[in-house]
Amino acid sequence: MEAKAIGVSVLLWLILLVRPLCLISANMEGDALHSLRTSLEDPNNVLQSWDPTLVNPCTWFHVTCNNDNSVIRVDLGNAALSGQLVPQLGQLRNLQYLELYSNNISGQIPSDLGNLTSLVSLDLYLNGFTGPIPDTLGRLSKLRFLRLNNNSLVGPIPMSLTNISSLQVLDLSNNKLSGPVPDNGSFSLFTPISFANNQGLCGPVTGHPCPGSP
Amino acid sequence: MAHGILRKIRDELDQKGRKEKWAFKSSSRLTPPLSSLQIFLLYSHTMCFRRFFLSFFLLAFRFEVSISSSSSLACNSNDLKALTGLSNCLGSVVVGWNSVVSPDCCNWTGVTCDSSTGSGRRVVGLELVSRKLTGKICESLADLDQLRFLNLSDNLLSGSLPDDLFRLQNLEIIDISSNEFVGPINGGMCASSSSIRVLNFSDNHFTGGIPKDLANCTSLHHLSFHGNYLSGSLPDGVFQLQNLCELHIQDNSFSGPLKNGVANLSNLEKLDISSNLFSGILPDAFGSLTRLEQFSASSNKFMGRLPISVVNSPSLQMLILNNNSLSGPINLNCSAMKNLVFLNLGSNLFHGPIPDGLSFCRRLAALNLAHNNLHGKLPNNFKNLDALAYLSLSNNSLENISSALEILQHCKNLSTLLLTLNFYDEEVADSWNLQFQNLRGLVLAKCNLRGSIPQWLRSCTKLQLLDLSWNRLGGSIPSWFGKFESLFYLDLSDNSLNGEIPMILTQLKSLRSGNISLEEEPFSRAFQLYYYTRGQGGQRLGYKQISSFRPTLDLSNNMLEGPICPCFGDLKELHVLMLKENNLSGTIPGSLSTMRNLEILDLSHNKLSGEIPHSLLKLSFLSNFDISYNQLCGEVPKGGQFDTFPDRSFDENNGLCRVGCTCESEQTPIHSSREKEMTIFGWQFGVGAASGFVLTVICCYMSGWMLPRPRKRKKAAEFSSID
Numbered sequence: 017m018e019a020k021a022i023g024v025s026v027l028l029w030l031i032l033l034v035r036p037l038c039l040i041s042a043n044m045e046g047d048a049l050h051s052l053r054t055s056l057e058d059p060n061n062v063l064q065s066w067d068p069t070l071v072n073p074c075t076w077f078h079v080t081c082n083n084d085n086s087v088i089r090v091d092l093g094n095a096a097l098s099g100q101l102v103p104q105l106g107q108l109r110n111l112q113y114l115e116l117y118s119n120n121i122s123g124q125i126p127s128d129l130g131n132l133t134s135l136v137s138l139d140l141y142l143n144g145f146t147g148p149i150p151d152t153l154g155r156l157s158k159l160r161f162l163r164l165n166n167n168s169l170v171g172p173i174p175m176s177l178t179n180i181s182s183l184q185v186l187d188l189s190n191n192k193l194s195g196p197v198p199d200n201g202s203f204s205l206f207t208p209i210s211f212a213n214n215q216g217l218c219g220p221v222t223g224h225p226c227p228g229s230p
Numbered sequence: 231m232a233h234g235i236l237r238k239i240r241d242e243l244d245q246k247g248r249k250e251k252w253a254f255k256s257s258s259r260l261t262p263p264l265s266s267l268q269i270f271l272l273y274s275h276t277m278c279f280r281r282f283f284l285s286f287f288l289l290a291f292r293f294e295v296s297i298s299s300s301s302s303l304a305c306n307s308n309d310l311k312a313l314t315g316l317s318n319c320l321g322s323v324v325v326g327w328n329s330v331v332s333p334d335c336c337n338w339t340g341v342t343c344d345s346s347t348g349s350g351r352r353v354v355g356l357e358l359v360s361r362k363l364t365g366k367i368c369e370s371l372a373d374l375d376q377l378r379f380l381n382l383s384d385n386l387l388s389g390s391l392p393d394d395l396f397r398l399q400n401l402e403i404i405d406i407s408s409n410e411f412v413g414p415i416n417g418g419m420c421a422s423s424s425s426i427r428v429l430n431f432s433d434n435h436f437t438g439g440i441p442k443d444l445a446n447c448t449s450l451h452h453l454s455f456h457g458n459y460l461s462g463s464l465p466d467g468v469f470q471l472q473n474l475c476e477l478h479i480q481d482n483s484f485s486g487p488l489k490n491g492v493a494n495l496s497n498l499e500k501l502d503i504s505s506n507l508f509s510g511i512l513p514d515a516f517g518s519l520t521r522l523e524q525f526s527a528s529s530n531k532f533m534g535r536l537p538i539s540v541v542n543s544p545s546l547q548m549l550i551l552n553n554n555s556l557s558g559p560i561n562l563n564c565s566a567m568k569n570l571v572f573l574n575l576g577s578n579l580f581h582g583p584i585p586d587g588l589s590f591c592r593r594l595a596a597l598n599l600a601h602n603n604l605h606g607k608l609p610n611n612f613k614n615l616d617a618l619a620y621l622s623l624s625n626n627s628l629e630n631i632s633s634a635l636e637i638l639q640h641c642k643n644l645s646t647l648l649l650t651l652n653f654y655d656e657e658v659a660d661s662w663n664l665q666f667q668n669l670r671g672l673v674l675a676k677c678n679l680r681g682s683i684p685q686w687l688r689s690c691t692k693l694q695l696l697d698l699s700w701n702r703l704g705g706s707i708p709s710w711f712g713k714f715e716s717l718f719y720l721d722l723s724d725n726s727l728n729g730e731i732p733m734i735l736t737q738l739k740s741l742r743s744g745n746i747s748l749e750e751e752p753f754s755r756a757f758q759l760y761y762y763t764r765g766q767g768g769q770r771l772g773y774k775q776i777s778s779f780r781p782t783l784d785l786s787n788n789m790l791e792g793p794i795c796p797c798f799g800d801l802k803e804l805h806v807l808m809l810k811e812n813n814l815s816g817t818i819p820g821s822l823s824t825m826r827n828l829e830i831l832d833l834s835h836n837k838l839s840g841e842i843p844h845s846l847l848k849l850s851f852l853s854n855f856d857i858s859y860n861q862l863c864g865e866v867p868k869g870g871q872f873d874t875f876p877d878r879s880f881d882e883n884n885g886l887c888r889v890g891c892t893c894e895s896e897q898t899p900i901h902s903s904r905e906k907e908m909t910i911f912g913w914q915f916g917v918g919a920a921s922g923f924v925l926t927v928i929c930c931y932m933s934g935w936m937l938p939r940p941r942k943r944k945k946a947a948e949f950s951s952i953d
Contacts, residue, residue: 047435051386051410054385055362067774068433069457069774070772070774071505071772075772075773077805077829080854091829091853091871093850093870094851095850102386113853113874115871115874118850137873185873
């Protein structure tokens with residue numbers, strides 16, 4: 017009987033503690049997504065429902081939440097968006113799917129995306145992204161799909177990506193990447209198609225030996 | 231939303247204009263729309279509004295004149311230096327700021343100068359709203375020592391505010407709302423001058439408390455801190471601001487009681503302290519607030535009864551106290567509260583019958599009493615509420631739906647009616663003569679109502695949203711649903727409807743061509759109008775207006791049969807299509823791929839056969855797809871959104887696989903080299919999943935956790951419906 021009472025009181029305390037935290041975190045997620053909206057151009061008004069005065073972003077179109085009202089999906093593929101991403105995206109702690117493919121989004125990929133440790137799919141293909149692939153993406157240990165093809169990304173492929181053991185689909189083709197293509201770790205799975213049509217990539221998988229390699 | 235100064239004024243005008251049109255609606259329908267000027271004149275009697283508005287326009291007017299008369303003079307060199315310094319701190323280039331092309335900074339975008347001579351014209355105004363500006367604002371800003379108004383709202387500015395900002399002696403208006411500013415709000419406010427009249431820090435990430443020395447800002451009449459992470463109790467200094475007209479501190483984490491000191495703010499017109507952690511009893515201190523028009527304290531922890539001075543206030547137009555723990559009977563004195571237009575007492579602990587005295591609040595346009603402990607019948611004299619447009623009585627213990635509808639049909643302006651979780655187990659009224667000609671939203675869910683879809687709905691030709699879910703309605707979906715040209719949200723789930731899905735549903739005009747009226751409801755700023763509960767935990771999602779709902783057709787969990795018409799592809803504006811748990815058969819039409827806005831497609835638990843059409847890959851917004859428990863076969867489409875759907879979306883079908891199977895070969899053994907990839911959809915998995923499911927159901931049922939139908943009314947919030 018006493019044990020039950022203790023159990024109930026612990027539960028109540030947990031609820032009391034966790035509930036306000038949930039509210040605050042959902043607000044932060046709404047703020048983060050609203051920053052994204054501010055930074056994007058949206059000619060078709062697909063983000064029209066993104067009203068930051070609501071308690072959380074779970075009722076916004078193209079946003080999906082889990083049962084704790086935390087954002088797990090943002091599905092904005094093929095939505096005619098342009099403009100840039102914002103570092104605040106890194107605050108969506110439970111985000112699993114970030115689908116922004118087939119738009120005209122430009123600027124750099126924010127290194128803060130490396131904070132999205134629940135991310136399963138990062139689909140930024142067919143956009144106008146420039147700059148390097150952030151080294152921090154190697155922290156996305158649950159990532160299965162990494163598709164950054166058909167952008168204007170430059171610089172090397174971060175070695176950190178080879179640590180993502182869950183990676184199943186990788187497409188970095190049609191960019192301006194350079195340097196050696198890693199072939200260790202999870203990269204041993206991938207074929208030349210994943211790296212095709214880059215200007216300066218080298219290594220066994222590309223057919224161009226890297227300078228200085230045997 | 232962003233609240234720049236100009237936008238604020240426009241909102242103000244909108245809101246007031248709308249309210250006025252609202253009040254006149256019944257008497258003078260032919261009144262032409264008021265121009266902004268007319269509205270301004272109409273409202274210029276409001277002291278605060280006039281002061282704010284006039285001073286702003288006088289400023290603007292003066293500067294316009296000065297620009298034309300003295301355009302030959304260049305800007306002061308110190309000001310030029312300060313602006314250049316500011317521009318260097320920002321992370322982005324301000325278009326139109328270039329000292330090489332245009333050395334006179336008075337011509338730069340957003341810069342306003344005065345007409346002073348001598349050392350050049352001085353910068354008095356800086357207004358850069360919604361320009362996607364990033365980076366910080368640095369100390370150089372504080373070198374603009376003649377600056378009088380500063381508006382940087384709705385940008386992406388970050389960092390903390392420069393310490394010197396409040397040393398600017400002439401500053402009157404500061405609006406830095408809707409940015410990414412962080413840190414505590416600097417003290418030293420109004421230390422060197424008290425000319426600040428408007429301070430808007432809302433929608434940022436400020437932390438800490440309200441600075442105690444705010445009391446020095448004796449000219450302050452508009453103060454907005456809403457939408458930050460501020461905490462602590464309200465310092466007494468706030469209550470010394472005798473000129474304050476508007477105080478907005480909603481959506482923070484302020485705590486403690488609301489002190490009696492609030493009685494000192496005798497000029498207050500708007501007070502919003504909602505969505506904080508305030509507690510205790512509401513002070514009976516509103517008698518001296520003779521100008522108070524709007525009071526919002528929703529979503530706090532207030533308890534006790536409604537203060538006498540509140541329920542007798544002749545000035546209050548808007549009283550929003552929902553989502554607290556207030557109790558006692560609802561004892562509004564409507565013979566005193568002559569101006570009350572919006573009343574929200576939802577989600578409290580009020581008990582007793584609905585008082586018939588409420589019907590003497592003749593201007594009442596929106597009334598929310600949902601989620602209380604009210605019982606009995608709707609008072610007969612609610613017939614007299616001519617202005618009533620929004621009524622929510624959901625989740626009480628009301629009785630006699632026939633009489634309630636009979637009374638409410640006399641409220642000719644009624645456009646939204648929410649009656650969920652009442653009238654338990656009654657027969658739905660099916661009288662032909664009920665008339666609700668202006669009804670746009672009707673929610674009558676989770677009442678366990680008996681009968682069929684009522685005929686009187688035919689009179690509701692303006693219907694946009696209809697939720698009759700979680701009842702026991704039988705019969706078929708009537709073909710006259712096609713008359714609802716504006717309907718874009720239809721939830722008939724969890725009933726006992728039978729027959730085929732009428733084709734007429736695919737001809738609903740607003741789902742085909744998307745002319746969904748985005749007309750904002752006049753009360754939506756103050757109310758979270760609708761709640762939608764979802765899932766086992768029943769977490770509540772708030773919506774402000776009907777048009778915020780995703781366009782939806784939900785016919786799930788009925789006994790519907792026949793095929794899915796290819797004509798569903800015509801519903802180009804549909805976002806949610808739920809047909810699960812019926813007896814639908816035939817194939818999934820490939821034309822569904824033309825529903826380009828579709829986000830959710832649930833066809834699970836039916837008898838569908840054939841392949842998944844590969845054309846569905848075109849649905850790039852599809853985020854939730856479920857076809858489990860059917861008789862489908864062949865390959866699951868690959869790529870696009872389909873890679874993101876979990877395996878359980880495809881469970882329990884005849885012959886679905888990720889690679890290498892076809893419908894023709896479904897009987898032949900699976901090729902051995904593919905076997906490994908198939909296991910997830912193979913029979914072993916199926917048997918496991920099925921037995922697991924059966925076990926779970928048995929366990930849940932035995933433990934009394936899973937209820938087949940709402941057993942107790944208050945506990946029925948298991949699946950989705952709108953309250």
